[in-house]
Amino acid sequence: MKKVLIIGGGFAGVQTAIELQKSNQFEVTLVSERDYLFMFPISIWIPVRKTNFDDVKVSLANIQKKYPFQVVIDRVTGIQASQNQVICERQIISYDYLVVAFGADKMQHKGIENTYTICGKPQQTLELRDKLDSLIQKGSGKIAIGFGGNPKDKSALRGGPAFEMIFNIHHYLKKKGLRDKFELTMFAPMEEPGARMGKSAMKAIQTMFAQQNIQKRFGKKITEFVETGVLFEDESKLDADLIMFIAAGTGSAILKNTDLPLSEAGFVKINDFNQVVEFPNVFAIGDAAAYEGPEWKAKQGHIAELMGRNAAHNILQIEKGTADFKGYQAHLNILCVMDMGNGAAFVYRDSKREIMIPMPIVGHWLKKAWGVYAKLTMTGKIPRIPGM
Ligand SMILES: Cc1cc2nc3c(=O)[nH]c(=O)nc-3n(C[C@H](O)[C@H](O)[C@H](O)COP(=O)(O)OP(=O)(O)OC[C@H]3O[C@@H](n4cnc5c(N)ncnc54)[C@H](O)[C@@H]3O)c2cc1C
Structure with a gap:
């Protein structure tokens, strides 16, 4: 053989x-x-x-x-x-x-050791969890969540999980009655982060940012991460006790x-x-x-x-x-059920269509169900549905 x-x-x-x-x-x-x-x-x-x-x-x-x-x-x-x-x-x-x-691999940025990530080695998700726990224990703080691009390959950018994280953290803090004690900011060097998912997805995200009091710092090139925040090319700084950053792939x-x-x-x-x-x-x-x-x-x-x-x-x-x-x-298409903490949005894009369907509550359970389905099919416990 x-x-x-x-x-x-x-x-x-x-x-x-x-x-x-x-x-x-x-x-x-x-x-x-x-x-x-x-x-x-x-x-x-x-x-x-x-x-x-x-x-x-x-x-x-x-x-x-x-x-x-x-x-x-x-x-x-x-x-x-x-x-x-x-x-x-x-x-x-x-x-x-x-x-x-x-x-x-992930692109390396100056001071990246001052950041946490959801898109690195699996163990890094635990480090992020523990840092979030310690801030919650303190009772207040500033959380900055962002992602970067790779100018040499736009397909290597990963923004979806950054949006998912910020919405999930919002709901997590809200459930604990602590949301008003925390400042949540999303940052990215591009003017319109998330634009790749299509116009309707972008619009929905902007509305949610406003509803959930999530601040934005877009269109500014990141120069360095320091222990106390993110530094930008225009010499401004985003103060943060916790920085979660998804560097683009390389x-x-x-x-x-x-x-x-x-x-x-x-x-x-x-x-x-x-x-x-x-x-x-x-x-x-x-x-x-x-x-x-x-x-x-x-x-x-x-x-x-x-x-x-x-x-x-x-x-x-x-x-x-x-x-x-x-x-x-x-x-090729973009397909994701973007979890928002208390629901999700179904996002689909191909060369002909751009679809965004809000799925309050049920969307979250759909993504959970996908996780169970994926495990069961991979281990051969249930057959795979064609195309899924
Ligand atoms: C937080 C997060 C959320 C995401 N959400 C979605 C989503 O909702 N929908 C979606 O479609 N995609 C999503 N993605 C993207 C998706 O997970 C990746 O595109 C996918 O995992 C790529 O699969 P892969 O097998 O190519 O690489 P990986 O999943 O990265 O697997 C690579 C494997 O190679 C092994 N490996 C690496 N280096 C070596 C080495 N030197 N020697 C031996 N083994 C090695 C690793 O241990 C690993 O097992 C998400 C990604 C992240 C990080």
Whole structure:
């Protein structure tokens, strides 16, 4: 049997492993630095204590029970695609096909160590939770929540979870009877943060900011984070006791130690079939890949999964000697149920439509239900509904 090596145990890598294992035609190995998949979309409830860290994890061992691919827990440090080899901290693994799915790194900003984040390593969600706890114990404070962009790749910006966090913190404080003791401010260097989600979503967010007394500091370039706040290019300062910042994504530093072609922002260059043109037995999927497509494109979990399914399908096509390849670009869209603490908004955008449907109360439970559904389908306990 030919060997397929998948690097990364997130949505993209796990989806590829499941699909290839189902085909029973390959020896499938997944290398991951952690032994669980972290369901980032529902991790936003960890800092506000609406969910536990362990409930956001899906153990790879549980997925393996249904889909018995091999799992190697190790950290990849380099790739030699010309020699079909992946270098890990403890071993070198060879392959016939490689699927790069190890996500992205975050851009580094001056003073970033003075910030907390919801979009970094899973453990960082706990640090944010503990910092929020300590402020709540103090009884008052200033909370600043923001995100930045990557001028070299707009698809690497991640703003949705920042909006979700600020609305969730608002409701969390309100429930505790402390909202009036806290100043909540959102900051971002762009004039219209969230514009990628479409005009109606933007309008709804602005209305909620006004209703919930959330201050804005938009259109100012960030120069530095300090212990007491955020400094901007115009020499102004946003004072804060807690700064939560989502830096934009950039290609994983490990990719510099590979012979793979990289985009300007350091992501793996691919064609529509997620294939690296220079190395046709290598695929890159999910946040690790350089997306091509419309200006509003965004790196999202459901696109990572779609790319995972496509990569598996395309590898099978190569083996069959047929060329019925599947591409991702025609399926690019922005899709999210943006949680607002006491409800959610369904946001959808593609090249033809921009939709925003407010879903008070039920939206929150819909997102929770998605989390349960995703876990059950990944572990093979219930079948997947086509397209979901
Ligand atoms: C807070 C938050 C909320 C989000 N909400 C949504 C949402 O509502 N809807 C949506 O569609 N998307 C959402 N996203 C985006 C979505 O989670 C990502 O697009 C998705 O996780 C990308 O999947 P991936 O498999 O490419 O990468 P990741 O999920 O980042 O997985 C990468 C994997 O590779 C492993 N890895 C990394 N480096 C190495 C290494 N050197 N060696 C071995 N293993 C390694 C990691 O441990 C991890 O298992 C959200 C993201 C965040 C952070």
